[in-house]
Amino acid sequence: xxxxxxxxxxxxxxxxxxxxxxxxxxxxxxxxxxxxxxxxxxxxxxxxxxxxxxxxxxxxxxxxxxxxxxxxxxxxxxxxxxxxxxxxxxxxxxxxxxxxxxxxxxxxxxxxxxxxxxxxxxxxxxxxxxxxxxxxxxxxxxxxxxxxxxxxxxxxxxxxxxxxxxxxxxxxxxxxxxxxxxxxxxxxxxxxxxxxxxxxxxxxxxxxxxxxxx
Numbered sequence: 560x561x562x563x564x565x566x567x568x569x570x571x572x573x574x575x576x577x578x579x580x581x582x583x584x585x586x587x588x589x590x591x592x593x594x595x596x597x598x599x600x601x602x603x604x605x606x607x608x609x610x611x612x613x614x615x616x617x618x619x620x621x622x623x624x625x626x627x628x629x630x631x632x633x634x635x636x637x638x639x640x641x642x643x644x645x646x647x648x649x650x651x652x653x654x655x656x657x658x659x660x661x662x663x664x665x666x667x668x669x670x671x672x673x674x675x676x677x678x679x680x681x682x683x684x685x686x687x688x689x690x691x692x693x694x695x696x697x698x699x700x701x702x703x704x705x706x707x708x709x710x711x712x713x714x715x716x717x718x719x720x721x722x723x724x725x726x727x728x729x730x731x732x733x734x735x736x737x738x739x740x741x742x743x744x745x746x747x748x749x750x751x752x753x754x755x756x757x758x759x760x761x762x763x764x765x766x767x768x769x770x771x772x773x
Contacts, residue, residue: 561598563649568593568602571621571650572693578617582606583683584693585655585704589719593691601644601651605679605696608640608656615643623647634667658704660711660743663768672742675703702727703739706755710767716760728755745773 572593575582585603589595592602606614615625623645635641640656657670658679670676682697696704705724709716716724733752740748747770754763 562594563596563598563600565593565596567648567650568596569691571602571652572691574621575617576692578613580606580613580617581610581680582614582694583679584686584695585658586701586708587686587688587693587695588723590688592693593689598649599651601653603653603655605655605658607680611640611654611656614654618645618652621647623650623652628653630668634665636662636667636669639668639670658700660707663711671703671707672739674742675700675739678739698727699731699736699739702731702736703743706740706751707743710764714764716763721758721760724755725758746770747773 583605584592585605591597591600596602604614618625624647626644626646628642628644630642633641638657639659642656643654645652645654658676659668659670661667662669679696679700682700683694684697686693686695695701702724705720705727709720709724713720737748737752740751744751744767747767750766750770751763754760754766
């Protein structure tokens with residue numbers, strides 16, 4: 560198994576932190592950054608579209624070049640700006656301009672509710688781990704994001720995601736999280752949250768797809 564050079568990852572975050580560009584690392588599952596990111600996997604950054612020019616200039620200045628995104632032919636609806644991918648050696652930077660999820664219809668990308676988008680920026684937090692310093696989603700927004708990604712994009716709850724969701728569960732405000740989940744899952748939210756609390760992840764996808772009482 561080959562891993563991306565950890566020094567390059569650390570250098571990237573040191574440089575972007577110094578640049579003062581407003582960003583959020585959307586995921587760092589199992590703390591794979593900086594030492595255990597497999598070659599071929601990307602680093603998902605959330606950046607405001609108004610800052611696109613700045614982030615592209617920063618990437619180009621630091622030796623990153625735009626490449627074809629593997630999802631470039633996907634449909635992006637309701638104002639979602641298409642993802643962009645930049646590469647330097649084995650470091651792949653995936654720019655996201657909104658928090659999104661896949662539609663269960665035909666896999667189109669749609670934005671999460673505006674309240675969740677705003678909360679992501681309002682509640683972002685600094686995280687330091689293993690000589691790496693970066694801005695990440697707040698715990699409650701990370702919780703919501705990982706659940707929506709598991710259901711809509713991956714169509715499964717992978718063990719590493721379950722571990723992170725369970726860790727978040729210990730530190731969230733239940734009412735706040737339920738309010739955000741209701742913006743995505745509507746009347747299914749109480750069932751979803753109960754299953755998560757009971758660690759009943761295996762039944763969620765089938766249960767959600769069969770749910771009709773919206």
